[in-house]
Amino acid sequence: xxxxxxxxxxxxxxxxxxxxxxxxxxxxxxxxxxxxxVFGLAIFIVGSLSAVPLVLLLSLRIxxxxxxxxxxxxxxxxxxxxxxxxxxxxxxxxxxxxxSVIYFYLxxxxxxxxxxxxxxxxxxxxxxxxxxxxxxxxxSLVEIQAITMIxxxxxxxxxxxxxxxxxxxxLVLGPYNVSAVVYNxxxxxxxxxxxxxxxxxxxINLRFWLILFSTLFFAALSAPLAGLERVARALVxxxxxxxxxxxxxxxxxxxxxCYIRALGLGKMSTVNALAGTSPIFAxxxxxxLSLVAPDVFSLAGIDxxxxxxxxxxxxxxxxxxxxxxLTEVRAYVLVKARPCPPSRLLLKLIRIRGVExxxxxxxxxxxxxxxxxxxxxxxxxxxxxxxERIPEIEDFVWVTVLAEYxxx
Amino acid sequence: xxxxxxxxxxxxxxxxxxxxxxxxxxxxxxxISVTAGEWDLLVRVVVDSLEDLYNVTEKIHxxxxxxxxxxxxxxxxxxxxxx
Numbered sequence: 001x002x003x004x005x006x007x008x009x010x011x012x013x014x015x016x017x018x019x020x021x022x023x024x025x026x027x028x029x030x031x032x033x034x035x036x037x038v039f040g041l042a043i044f045i046v047g048s049l050s051a052v053p054l055v056l057l058l059s060l061r062i063x064x065x066x067x068x069x070x071x072x073x074x075x076x077x078x079x080x081x082x083x084x085x086x087x088x089x090x091x092x093x094x095x096x097x098x099x100s101v102i103y104f105y106l107x108x109x110x111x112x113x114x115x116x117x118x119x120x121x122x123x124x125x126x127x128x129x130x131x132x133x134x135x136x137x138x139x140s141l142v143e144i145q146a147i148t149m150i151x152x153x154x155x156x157x158x159x160x161x162x163x164x165x166x167x168x169x170x171l172v173l174g175p176y177n178v179s180a181v182v183y184n185x186x187x188x189x190x191x192x193x194x195x196x197x198x199x200x201x202x203x204i205n206l207r208f209w210l211i212l213f214s215t216l217f218f219a220a221l222s223a224p225l226a227g228l229e230r231v232a233r234a235l236v237x238x239x240x241x242x243x244x245x246x247x248x249x250x251x252x253x254x255x256x257x258c259y260i261r262a263l264g265l266g267k268m269s270t271v272n273a274l275a276g277t278s279p280i281f282a283x284x285x286x287x288x289l290s291l292v293a294p295d296v297f298s299l300a301g302i303d304x305x306x307x308x309x310x311x312x313x314x315x316x317x318x319x320x321x322x323x324x325x326l327t328e329v330r331a332y333v334l335v336k337a338r339p340c341p342p343s344r345l346l347l348k349l350i351r352i353r354g355v356e357x358x359x360x361x362x363x364x365x366x367x368x369x370x371x372x373x374x375x376x377x378x379x380x381x382x383x384x385x386x387x388e389r390i391p392e393i394e395d396f397v398w399v400t401v402l403a404e405y406x407x408x
Numbered sequence: 409x410x411x412x413x414x415x416x417x418x419x420x421x422x423x424x425x426x427x428x429x430x431x432x433x434x435x436x437x438x439x440i441s442v443t444a445g446e447w448d449l450l451v452r453v454v455v456d457s458l459e460d461l462y463n464v465t466e467k468i469h470x471x472x473x474x475x476x477x478x479x480x481x482x483x484x485x486x487x488x489x490x491x
Contacts (some may be wrong), residue, residue: 332414332443332450334480342484350486357487361414361480368414368480399416399445405432406439 004328004404008321010262011274017255019281023289023297024248030296032244033237037226040104041234044215046245047252049238054250055208071254072261074195074202081209085193085201092186093213099179100214101221102171116168118158121276123180124151127269130181134188134268138353140374142327143269149320150273156313158279184268191264203260207253270324277321280314327374330401333383335367340392342366352386354378365397376400411455412482415468416447423473424448430471436464447478 025039033039058068059077068075081089103117110116124147128139139147187210193201223231238245262271289297337345342360349358349369357370373379379398387396419427424442431437431451439452451468455461461481468477 330441332441334416334446346484346486350488355488357485359412359414359480359482360484361482363480364478365480368482397446399443399447399450401441401450402444403442404439405428405441 007262007266007270008274010258010265011271012277012321014255014258014262014275015278016281017251017258018275018278019285021248021252021255022278022282023285024244024251027293027296028241028244028248031293032241035230035233036104036107037222037230038234038237040100041219041222041226041231042238042241043245043249044100044211044218045234045238046242047211047249048215049242050246050249051208051211051253054253055204058204068202068204071257072202072204074200075204076202078208079201079205081205085190088186088190088193089206089209090213092183092190093210094217095179095182095186096210096214097217097221099176099183100218101225102176102179104222105225106168106171110165110168116165116172118155118279119169119172120176120180121154121158121279122151122173123177124269124273124276126177126181127184127267127272130185131267131269134185139267139269140378142323142374143267146320146323146327147269147273149323150276150317153313153316153318153320154276154279156316157283157310158313159309180272184263184272187260188263188268191260200264203257203264206260207256210256211249211253273324274321277317280317283310283314329371329373329376329379330404331371331373331379332399332401333369333371333387334365334397334399335369335387335393336364336395337366338392338394345390345392348390348392352383354382409457411458411461412485413453413455413461414480414482415451415453415465416478416480417449417451417468417474418476419448420473420475427471427473431468434464434467436460 025043029036029039033042055068055078058071058075059066061067066075066077106117128144128147132138187206190206191200191203195201219231226234259271259275262275265271286297335349345367346358346360349355349367352369354371354373355369356372359368359370360366361368369383371379371383373382384398387393417427427449428440428442431440431449436453436455437451438454441450442448443450453461453464455464458481461479465477465479468474
């Protein structure tokens with residue numbers, strides 16, 4: 001499939017699935033399990049239990065390929081994580097559990113959790129800095145503008161008129177969002193680990209192990225806050241409402257799979273900002289859901305000014321997504337070198353901003369550079385002028401990628 | 409042993425989409441880029457041996473519309489994010 005198309009459709013699909021999951025959560029809390037801690041524990045328990053048959057189902061082969069390979073072509077079967085992959089999964093699971101504990105703590109104790117949790121949308125802005133560390137590239141101005149627009153747009157859509165407590169806001173802007181950054185960083189690193197033949201670890205395995213480890217961490221971290229009585233009630237609730245919770249967690253599973261797969265394709269901030277548009281999809285679902293369960297989903301009581309703010313938020317997010325999608329240039333540069341140690345030139349080439357990968361080759365050209373930029377204007381300033389300054393380079397040609405398809 | 413290579417391809421005018429769709433049928437072609445510049449298509453190939461690379465090159469040469477190819481065998485690769 002076309003890589004760029006996939007980079008935008010996967011997180012947006014994830015956003016739709018997250019919005020569906022959030023609506024189901026709202027329904028379950030309103031109708032079935034009113035205590036947030038009991039709900040949180042039950043959903044993790046059922047999430048782990050339902051993940052096992054789901055992954056076994058995805059491992060079944062139709063023809064020569066497992067069913068799961070249609071969702072992620074890298075998927076073959078359940079792989080037990082070891083070494084660095086295991087470490088990254090444990091870090092991601094701990095971060096996931098931490099942010100979940102803070103989430104349920106705020107839902108259980110805050111006077112208006114929605115007002116303060118809306119600031120979780122700003123995590124994509126944090127990820128701009130994490131990207132600078134991971135990609136060893138400063139984010140471009142377009143990326144900063146577009147991601148800030150999406151984050152602020154989503155924040156406007158999510159805001160409620162409730163009171164915002166300074167301590168709760170600090171909790172969201174601090175450990176809650178930082179946990180999300182750590183989670184994204186660890187999952188992207190795990191997704192980037194290469195297997196033989198250039199394959200990468202698949203998102204289905206990553207999500208499977210993530211939910212298992214997250215459940216253990218969440219139970220350990222939340223038990224002191226929730227109390228043993230709630231743990232016992234959660235165990236009962238997970239069996240009483242198993243079907244509903246399993247459907248909810250299967251949707252969540254697929255949302256995570258899309259998100260993790262997208263992390264392997266693009267920058268964390270971009271993927272997070274796109275997936276973070278879920279409140280917009282949730283808002284769009286509310287009128288339909290209000291017909292099904294009017295006591296749970298209601299749009300009444302929201303005044304026109306507030307609707308105007310939400311519409312402004314949607315517009316900002318859509319413009320932000322469009323500007324991200326329309327401003328990416330990929331190219332290859334073929335380089336011919338004068339006689340010199342290749343390792344010295346290799347280091348000079350990989351340090352150029354915008355160069356993602358350098359291949360040392362045997363043939364008519366000595367190096368192939370893979371380049372990713374936000375505009376063709378940057379190509380001259382960042383790449384061409386830099387290459388012209390390197391004395392070891394005899395000649396080079398620029399090949400702009402018009403469309404790209406990748407087996408991913 | 410894994411062998412990676414880039415194969416640059418020049419195509420007869422009007423046959424780019426045909427060559428492109430034929431390339432997609434070759435599983436060893438992991439990335440296929442339609443390009444503007446000296447070459448019309450740039451293909452990244454991952455195979456188990458040089459013998460397999462030869463077979464892939466043969467398949468590409470047999471596609472109707474392919475005019476000229478140039479193969480660059482990758483000796484070493486550095487990804488910035490993995491440094």
